[in-house]
Amino acid sequence: AQKITQTQPGMFVQEKEAVTLDCTYDTSDQSYGLFWYKQPSSGEMIFLIYQGSYDEQNATEGRYSLNFQKARKSANLVISASQLGDSAMYFCAMREGLMDSSYKLIFGSGTRLLVRP
């Protein structure tokens, strides 16, 4: 079974509007972390936001916020006031076993976001 599921291969949003990118995950660990990365066409991976499984509040970082619903095992990314530069691939990722010394990120298949002017 997939550990990270992103069901939206592609999304469109009008400039200045908000958009939600979906991510669901599957883990039996109690301690895990959820990440969102942005990959522009240049190929680099840019870290956006992080949510720990024990964090009580939803993470926010500028125009990015993470809608974390632990019982539903979802960690959706919300981008407010979309800009043309937000057009990119977005990957949701999970790290299990936060207390372990190993560090392995499991990535979803990604969502391609296109912001329309």
Next chain:
Amino acid sequence: SAVISQKPSRDICQRGTSLTIQCQVDSQVTMMFWYRQQPGQSLTLIATANQGSEATYESGFVIDKFPISRPNLTFSTLTVSNMSPEDSSIYLCSVEFRAWGPSGANVLTFGAGSRLTVL
């Protein structure tokens, strides 16, 4: 956060040849990670490289195909050996860095990637 430099940024290679990708970090780090992203796909961890020990490979990746060196705490190389068109991918180096947020979590920082095309 760490600054990661990868070389080459892109290359076109012939089938059967090998290519070594270099990854330089501007600070000392314990672990370095190599990921592969095949065209249109997500990222997959190839191996974890600790300084002074053998790299740890993920299922489906072997040392003969992807030998890794980690001579010091700021540098690593990944070699893609005996390349075939199926090895055409972006190869990304990453390090664990940057405590973030109230929980002080570390995140993975990535280099810009090395885009390899095998003909």
